[in-house]
Each structure stands twice: as C-alpha cells, then as structure tokens.
Amino acid sequence: xxxxxxxxxxxxxxxxxxxxxxxxxxxxxxxxxxxxxxxxxxxxxxxxxxxxxxxxxxxxxxxxxxxxxxxxxxxxxxxxxxxxxxxxxxxxxxxxxxxxxxxxxxxxxxxxxxxxxxxxxxxxxxxxxxxxxxxxxxxxxxxxxxxxxxxxxxxxxxxxxxxxxxxxxxxxxxxxxxxxxxxxxxxxxxxxxxxxxxxxxxxxxxxxxxxxxxxxxxxxxxxxxxxxxxxxxxxxxxxxxxxxxx
Amino acid sequence: xxxxxxxxxxxxxxxxxxxxxxxxxxxxxxxxxxxxxxxxxxxxxxxxxxxxxxxxxxxxxxxxxxxxxxxxxxxxxxxxxxxxxxxxxxxxxxxxxxxxxxxxxxxxxxxxxxxxxxxxxxxxxxxxxxxxxxxxxxxxxxxxxxxxxxxxxxxxxxxxxxxxxxxxxxxxxxxxxxxxxxxxxxxxxxxxxxxxxxxxxxxxxxxxxxxxxxxxxxxxxxxxxxxxxxxxxxxxxxxxxxxxxxxxxxxxxxxxxxxxxxxxxxxxxxxxxxxxxxxxxxxxxxxxxxxxxxxxxxxxxxxxxxxxxxxxxxxxxxxxxxxxxxxxxxxxxxxxxxxxxxxxxxxxxxxxxxxxxxxxxxxxxxxxxxxxxxxxxxx
Numbered sequence: 180x181x182x183x184x185x186x187x188x189x190x191x192x193x194x195x196x197x198x199x200x201x202x203x204x205x206x207x208x209x210x211x212x213x214x215x216x217x218x219x220x221x222x223x224x225x226x227x228x229x230x231x232x233x234x235x236x237x238x239x240x241x242x243x244x245x246x247x248x249x250x251x252x253x254x255x256x257x258x259x260x261x262x263x264x265x266x267x268x269x270x271x272x273x274x275x276x277x278x279x280x281x282x283x284x285x286x287x288x289x290x291x292x293x294x295x296x297x298x299x300x301x302x303x304x305x306x307x308x309x310x311x312x313x314x315x316x317x318x319x320x321x322x323x324x325x326x327x328x329x330x331x332x333x334x335x336x337x338x339x340x341x342x343x344x345x346x347x348x349x350x351x352x353x354x355x356x357x358x359x360x361x362x363x364x365x366x367x368x369x370x371x372x373x374x375x376x377x378x379x380x381x382x383x384x385x386x387x388x389x390x391x392x393x394x395x396x397x398x399x400x401x402x403x404x405x406x407x408x409x410x411x412x413x414x415x416x417x418x419x420x421x422x423x424x425x
Numbered sequence: 426x427x428x429x430x431x432x433x434x435x436x437x438x439x440x441x442x443x444x445x446x447x448x449x450x451x452x453x454x455x456x457x458x459x460x461x462x463x464x465x466x467x468x469x470x471x472x473x474x475x476x477x478x479x480x481x482x483x484x485x486x487x488x489x490x491x492x493x494x495x496x497x498x499x500x501x502x503x504x505x506x507x508x509x510x511x512x513x514x515x516x517x518x519x520x521x522x523x524x525x526x527x528x529x530x531x532x533x534x535x536x537x538x539x540x541x542x543x544x545x546x547x548x549x550x551x552x553x554x555x556x557x558x559x560x561x562x563x564x565x566x567x568x569x570x571x572x573x574x575x576x577x578x579x580x581x582x583x584x585x586x587x588x589x590x591x592x593x594x595x596x597x598x599x600x601x602x603x604x605x606x607x608x609x610x611x612x613x614x615x616x617x618x619x620x621x622x623x624x625x626x627x628x629x630x631x632x633x634x635x636x637x638x639x640x641x642x643x644x645x646x647x648x649x650x651x652x653x654x655x656x657x658x659x660x661x662x663x664x665x666x667x668x669x670x671x672x673x674x675x676x677x678x679x680x681x682x683x684x685x686x687x688x689x690x691x692x693x694x695x696x697x698x699x700x701x702x703x704x705x706x707x708x709x710x711x712x713x714x715x716x717x718x719x720x721x722x723x724x725x726x727x728x729x730x731x732x733x734x735x736x737x738x739x740x741x742x743x744x745x746x747x748x749x750x751x752x753x754x755x756x757x758x759x760x761x762x763x764x765x766x767x768x769x770x771x772x773x774x775x776x777x778x779x780x781x782x783x784x785x786x787x788x789x790x791x792x793x794x795x796x797x798x799x800x801x802x803x804x
Contacts, residue, residue: 232674258676270671272664279660288657289676291685295658343675 183246185210185377186231186347191240192401193226200226202401203240208347213369213378215388215409218398219421224381227398228349231379232264233257244347259289263345267352269332273325277316277335280324281307284342306342314338330361337368347377354387366390385409397421439778440651443734444644451480451640455633473632475748477704479741480639484697486724486740487646487733488690493722494731495654496686497666498583502591503694504717505598506566510695511708512602513565515615516549517558518626518702522619535617536610546608555622562699563692570691571684578680578687583669592715599713614709621703632704639700643737646693650733653686662686723766729776738777 186208193201201223208214216224229235230242233254242249247260258264272280285306288297311317314334319327324335333353340348350369354362366387369378373393382388388395388409395412397405399421405412412418454476457468485507492498524531528538533545551557573594577587605611624631653659664672665679672679702708711717721740728739743765750758773779 254670254673255676255678258674264674266671270668272660272667272671274663274667275660282657283660283664283672283677284675289678291658291661291678291682294661294682295653295656295685297657299657339675 183210184208184243185212186242186244186379188227188231188242189240191227191230191237191242193230193235193237199401201230201237204398204402206396206403208377208379210346211373211377213373213380213391213393215391215393215395216379216381216398217383217385217388217395218404221400222398223401224398225351226401228264228351228379228381231257231349232262255289258343258345261344261346263340263343263348265336265340265348265350265353267355269329269336271324271332271335271339273323275324276321277311277324277327278307278320280335281310281338281342284339286342286344310338310342313341329356341372345376347379348372350378350380352382353380354382354384359386362387363390437651437655437733439732439734440647443737444647447480447483447647447737448640448644451476451636451643455636455640458629458633458636470627470629470632473629473636474704477632477636477639478701479744480636480643481697481701481704482721482724482744483737483740484639484643484646484700485694485721486728486736487643487650488693488697489721490725490728490730490733490736491650491653491690491693492683492687493725494733494736495659495662495666496683498683498687499585499588499722500591500718501588501715501722502593502595502718503690503721505591505595505713506570506691506694507698507701507717507721508595508598508602508708508710508712509566509569510562510698511702511712512609512615512698513552513558513561513695514699514702515609515618515708516552516561517555518618518621519615520549520553521621522617525619526617534610534615536605536613537608540605548608559699562695566691566695567688570688574684574687575680578683581680592718595713595718596715599710599715602710602713610709612710614707614711615702616707616709618703618706626703626706635700635703639704642696642700646696647733647737650693653689654733658682720762723762723769725776727765727769727773727776729778732776732778735776735778742777 184207186206188204188206190203190205191201192199192203204223204227206227216227218224226235230237231244231249233249233252233256237250244257244260244262249257252260272283275283282299282303285303287303288294311320314337316331316335316338319331324332327335353369354365357365362384369380369391372378380391394407395409396403397412397418404421405415405418454468454473457466458470458473460467485503488506489500489503492500519534522534526535528535530538533542537545552561577590582590601607602609602614603612609615618626620626621631624634626632654662661672661677661682665677665682669679672682698712724739724743725736726739727743728737729735743762746761747758750761769776
C-alpha cells in the first residue's frame with residue numbers, strides 16, 4: 180500500500196442474537212475522501228457506524244483509524260482520536276444554551292477536573308464566534324437549545340461536530356425530513372466540510388447522493404454489494420435487484 | 426439580544442443570597458441563645474439545637490440536589506453517607522467521654538465494656554484525636570461513594586436500577602450497624618456525649634458555636650456547589666444528565682463526571698451528618714433507614730430540584746412542618762409528607778423555587794428568531 184489509509188475496516192462481522200448484522204464487511208477511506216453509503220433498511224449501515232465509533236464491538240475482523248485499533252477503544256477514546264458522529268435525529272443538550280452546547284464540543288479539555296477549573300480562553304471565544312456564524316445561530320446564541328426549531332438543532336449539531344475538529348465525520352441520514360432546498364444546502368455544506376476533513380455519509384436519498392458527487396458504497400445484508408460512482412452502481416444488476424426487489 | 430435571554434438559565438444568583446441568609450440566621454439565633462433568659466429575644470436550647478438539626482439536614486438535601494438535580498442520579502440512599510459522617514463524629518465524641526462513662530473505663534466506650542471487650546477494635550484507633558476523626562468523616566464516605574460509584578457508573582447502571590441499589594446500600598449499612606459485633610454500639614448507637622474539643626456540649630456557648638459552625642458549613646457548601654454547577658463542569662453535568670450517550674461521542678467520559686460529583690456529594694452529606702450528631706447528641710442505625718433517604722429526596726422535590734437554594738429551603742420547611750405536625754398529630758405526619766410529595770409533583774414540578782422563576786416556554790420575549798425561515802423549513 181503506497182498511501183496510508185485514514186480508516187481501514189476489514190472483514191468485520193457482527194452477530195446480534197444469531198442475526199448477522201454485518202458479514203465480513205470491508206471499507207477503506209483515504210485522508211480527505213468523502214464516501215456515501217447507501218443500502219436498504221437492515222443493510223447494516225448504522226451498525227457499521229457503531230463499530231467505527233466504538234459503540235459495538237465486532238465479533239471478528241479489524242478496524243483501524245490513523246493506525247489505532249478501534250476495536251480496543253471505547254466511544255470517548257475514539258471521539259478524542261478525531262472521529263465525529265452526527266446522528267440521524269438531532270441530539271443537542273436541550274437544557275443548555277447554544278453557546279454552552281458549542282463550548283462543550285470544542286476540541287481540547289475533556290478530563291472532569293480540567294473541565295471543573297476551565298476558564299474560557301480567547302482562542303475558545305474566537306472559535307465560538309466562528310461556529311456561531313457558520314451555523315447562522317448568532318441571534319440565538321444565548322437561547323436554550325431546547326427552544327429551537329428542528330432545522331436549527333440540526334445546524335447546531337453540525338456546529339458541535341465542527342467544534343470537535345474531527346478528521347473523519349460520520350453523518351447519518353442528514354437530510355431525513357428536509358425540504359429539497361435544504362437537502363441541496365446540506366450537500367453544499369458537506370462538500371465544504373470535505374475540503375478539510377474526510378466524510379462518510381449514510382443516506383437513502385439518491386438525489387442527495389447524486390448532488391454530493393462522490394464514490395458510493397452499496398451495502399446489502401451486512402456486506403458490500405458494489406462500490407463505484409453512482410452511475411456505475413445504479414447500472415449494476417445486483418444493486419437494481421436489491422433496490423427494486425424484482 | 427433581549428435582556429431575558431442574556432441571563433443564563435443557570436446563573437444561581439439566589440444561591441449567594443441563600444448562603445448569606447443561612448449564615449445570618451445561624452448567627453442571630455446563636456447570639457439570641459446567649460442572651461439572659463429574662464430577655465424577650467432569648468432563644469432556648471431547644472430552638473438552637475432544632476435549628477442546627479435543620480441546617481444539617483439542609484446539607485444532606487443540598488448533596489442530594491447536586492447529584493439528582495444536576496447529574497440525574499436519583500439517589501435513594503444518601504442518608505448512608507450522612508450516617509457514616511455522623512458515626513465518625515460519634516466515635517470521637519465517645520472517646521471524649523473518657524472515664525466519665527457509666528463504667529468509668531478511660532479507654533473503652535461503655536458499650537464495649539458492656540460487651541466485655543478487652544481492647545478497642547483497630548478501626549477505633551486514633552479516633553480520640555479530633556483531626557483524625559474529621560478525616561474519617563470525609564474519607565470513609567468518599568471511599569464508599571468512590572467504590573460504589575465506580576462500579577455502578579462504569580457498568581452504566583442508571584435510572585431506577587441505580588436508585589434501587591443506593592437503597593440497598595443504605596439498608597445493608599443499617600443492618601450492619603445494628604450488629605453489636607460491628608463495634609458501633611448496635612441498636613443503641615453512640616450517645617451520652619459529654620464534650621467536644623474540651624467544651625461542654627450542653628453549655629449554651631458550645632451549642633451556639635456549633636450552630637454557627639453548621640451555618641458556616643452550609644453556606645460554604647452552597648457556594649462550593651454553586652461554583653461546580655455554574656462552571657463548565659456544571660454544563661457537562663447537565664449534558665450527562667440529559668443525554669449521557671451524546672457526551673461519549675463528544676469524547677467525555679460520563680462515568681468519571683458522575684463519579685466526581687457523586688463523591689463530592691457524599692462528602693457534603695457526611696459533613697452534615699457529623700454536625701448533626703454534635704447537636705442532636707445521638708447517632709444510631711436508624712439514621713440509615715431507607716425512609717430517611719427518601720425523605721431527603723422529598724425535601725429537594727418540594728424546594729425545587731436543580732436549584733441548590735430550593736434544597737435548603739425544602740429541607741428547612743419540611744422539617745419545620747414535621748416538628749409542628751409530630752407535636753400536634755404524630756400519626757398523620759407520614760400521610761402529610763406523602764400528600765406533600767404528590768401535590769408537589771402534580772402542581773409544583775419545579776418546587777417552591779419554581780414559583781418565582783418564569784417558565785421559559787411561555788415567555789413572549791423568548792421566541793427564537795427565524796433563522797431557518799429563508800430555507801422554508803418550519804414544521
């Protein structure tokens with residue numbers, strides 16, 4: 180291998196109560212790459228994300244990120260390594276203000292004692308201002324996150340992801356429940372983010388995947404069915420079979 | 426930006442007021458108790474020890490609020506730490522009795538002579554030194570809380586399961602302390618104390634000093650708790666309380682966060698217990714009764730969970746009510762307490778403190794600007 184891989188998942192299998200959620204799945208991502216993962220319900224997309232973020236331990240296979248073995252680390256350790264995850268349903272801390280949410284996400288202090296005595300640094304203040312303007316939430320900076328609209332929460336969560344400064348972003352169905360205009364705006368945002376970071380997007384919406392214009396991996400029954408450009412994989416008879424259920 | 430939204434929902438200015446009032450009340454009562462009995466402002470020994478008891482209970486309530494209100498740990502066993510602190514102080518007070526006990530043994534407390542023990546158990550060593558006993562007050566509950574919390578939080582035990590094991594913890598301690606062989610006076614506990622640091626515990630001046638000491642301890646605890654919840658750590662606690670999993674994906678370890686506040690809270694409760702014993706004059710296994718822990722949760726609920734001041738207010742008011750009620754209609758106190766809890770839950774979900782805190786949802790000033798409107802999104 181000439182170029183070091185950022186993320187390297189190999190021959191991973193997971194079984195839940197006898198059900199093979201993931202079946203010798205492999206996925207490799209180079210630094211700076213963006214990849215779309217598609218597949219019908221139950222194809223193992225979310226389980227794959229769970230393995231990468233340490234929520235689920237694989238029964239067999241390896242998963243490495245920047246050379247670190249992900250299967251031996253827990254969620255906080257993996258998050259600190261530089262993998263950020265955006266959930267399908269926006270999960271922000273509703274009792275805190277927008278600024279407080281962002282402040283907690285900022286890369287840096289993580290140990291409880293350090294957090295207890297942390298004072299807001301000028302670097303953090305600058306970073307907060309930057310994130311507030313990126314997410315267009317300046318006007319609600321001191322409002323409680325729980326009082327905001329669905330769309331604002333989505334943007335806040337994206338802001339929190341950026342605050343973590345991850346090298347790899349895992350984004351789960353970012354456009355579920357969005358209008359067409361919002362879907363396209365989100366595609367633009369992800370492409371913008373991809374200029375500095377690697378991104379893996381799980382999505383059902385084919386228009387959105389087309390708008391991203393990135394290589395696509397099709398999952399089916401826990402393993403990779405096809406990989407390539409969207410046009411290539413949509414022409415693949417096996418993919419058509421799975422999607423159209425002929 | 427409107428003025429309302431600038432004010433953080435959790436600035437806890439009321440806590441400073443509460444700390445000041447508590448301290449002031451303690452000092453005023455202490456001074457009043459030292460006035461000659463003929464003076465109309467004289468406060469009796471009964472009133473002073475009652476006030477001291479309320480303030481000690483308020484420390485227990487504060488410690489419960491810290492973990493329940495901010496970390497979401499509904500503890501039903503916090504009286505365990507209160508009791509342990511009380512027993513550690515009790516050990517010192519027993520040793521202070523010396524040869525003045527009923528059996529006149531200079532070295533052994535009465536109950537050990539009664540059980541015909543020949544020497545002190547190892548864990549009583551050094552308890553004749555005030556400083557060592559005070560260290561035990563802090564360290565023993567902290568160690569127990571540390572081990573218990575480490576096991577529970579690491580295994581991700583939470584919610585009602587955690588509540589049940591905290592209840593089991595205090596129940597197990599109660600059973601253990603009931604044993605004569607355990608070395609803490611069994612059923613009778615530790616009592617008949619004579620003096621503390623050489624000062625007569627029954628002298629008005631000592632009682633006044635203890636009340637002021639309790640006031641200072643409570644005020645200091647309030648300010649320390651305010652520092653914790655008002656800091657970034659407080660935001661993290663609330664984040665852990667509301668969405669523990671999400672904090673993991675941000676790189677935080679919620680088990681450590683909870684453990685830190687849990688241990689601190691146990692130490693606060695223990696200091697409350699130690700001060701309680703000096704003023705009530707007895708500590709027995711009944712303090713570990715599960716009902717006591719549950720009562721402390723009710724104090725917090727009545728005063729207002731997650732407000733700190735509310736915990737103190739609730740503890741003082743409910744206990745004042747208990748003092749009155751048990752004098753008039755002793756049989757009905759528990760019904761009254763139950764009714765109070767139900768009414769609070771139904772009509773005052775934010776407790777007494779919720780009465781003068783604006784409900785944010787209905788505040789017309791607080792409508793969020795239409796940031797996402799240009800994109801056409803609004804459900």
